[in-house]
Amino acid sequence: xxxxxxxxxxxxxxxxxxxxxxxxxxxxxxxxxxxxxxxxxxxxxxxxxxxxxxxxxxxxxxxxxxxxxxxxxxxxxxxxxxxxxxxxxxxxxxxxxxxxxxxxxxxxxxxxxxxxxxxxxxxxxxxxxxxxxxxxxxxxxxxxxxxxxxxxxxxxxxxxxxxxxxxxxxxxxxxxxxxxxxxxxxxxxxxxxxxxxxxxxxxxxxxxxxxxxxxxxxxxxxxxxxxxxxxxxxxxxxxxxxxxxxxxxxxxxxxxxxxxxxxxxxxxxxxxx
Ligand SMILES: Nc1ncnc2c1ncn2[C@@H]1O[C@H](COP(=O)(O)OP(=O)(O)OP(=O)(O)O)[C@@H](O)[C@H]1O
Ligand SMILES: [Mg+2]
Numbered sequence: 001x002x003x004x005x006x007x008x009x010x011x012x013x014x015x016x017x018x019x020x021x022x023x024x025x026x027x028x029x030x031x032x033x034x035x036x037x038x039x040x041x042x043x044x045x046x047x048x049x050x051x052x053x054x055x056x057x058x059x060x061x062x063x064x065x066x067x068x069x070x071x072x073x074x075x076x077x078x079x080x081x082x083x084x085x086x087x088x089x090x091x092x093x094x095x096x097x098x099x100x101x102x103x104x105x106x107x108x109x110x111x112x113x114x115x116x117x118x119x120x121x122x123x124x125x126x127x128x129x130x131x132x133x134x135x136x137x138x139x140x141x142x143x144x145x146x147x148x149x150x151x152x153x154x155x156x157x158x159x160x161x162x163x164x165x166x167x168x169x170x171x172x173x174x175x176x177x178x179x180x181x182x183x184x185x186x187x188x189x190x191x192x193x194x195x196x197x198x199x200x201x202x203x204x205x206x207x208x209x210x211x212x213x214x215x216x217x218x219x220x221x222x223x224x225x226x227x228x229x230x231x232x233x234x235x236x237x238x239x240x241x242x243x244x245x246x247x248x249x250x251x252x253x254x255x256x257x258x259x260x261x262x263x264x265x266x267x268x269x270x271x272x273x
Pocket of ligand 1: 023048
């Protein structure tokens, strides 16, 4: 197996409930359908990405165990029920990782150092990190480890303010040399309801500020999306014909076009097998 170019992407927004986990789970599922190999890293002690991909959170099986030296990172990369998707799961103990990381020297590099060992194996096209809704150490360390950030943004009034916080953080991590190559990959508008004036106004405002950084694809508010986590399934598998699934499949295609990974472009099939 030859090495691939792995793209490490953090899905982040310090605001809660904007669709980060939904985006991680469904982007992973759609990329996997496109024959891309994906590693999801669940960095949120709530473990919603873990359960959303059909795994029960297990004490001792998260990045926390790696950070305390109890486990090797290779041993906590688990298969999911879905082909081409692996996961470093989360569980409640991960909340302790903030303190564990803070105790270590050069703590912003802690996640990156672990990730480098995963990437050396060269088996993944994409690593997708599901960040917790805070500006804590877990989120900043994962941004320090990422090539790029996808920011899901709910189409609501105060959304723009949250965005300036995250763009400032990106600038800081770049300028102080922690992660000079960090890119804002794109902004994904979520829970869009085209019938409301507010949603269309917010989208227009975000597009006028961020131009083509905003993905063309928008994710509509869709009941199938909100049902699917309780079945431990990404919506693209739970109800492949739903509007929500359609939107995430379109988003994944746009994402893969803008952020290519692996050996050859998708239309040439997989680089290796
Ligand atoms: N497009 C959508 N349509 C309907 N419901 C959605 C949509 N996207 C997300 N949801 C629902 O909204 C809630 C929040 O979504 P999600 O968990 O993905 O957000 P989050 O940003 O990861 O939240 P947190 O900050 O708590 O981690 C969930 O119940 C999810 O099922
Ligand atoms: Mg979440």
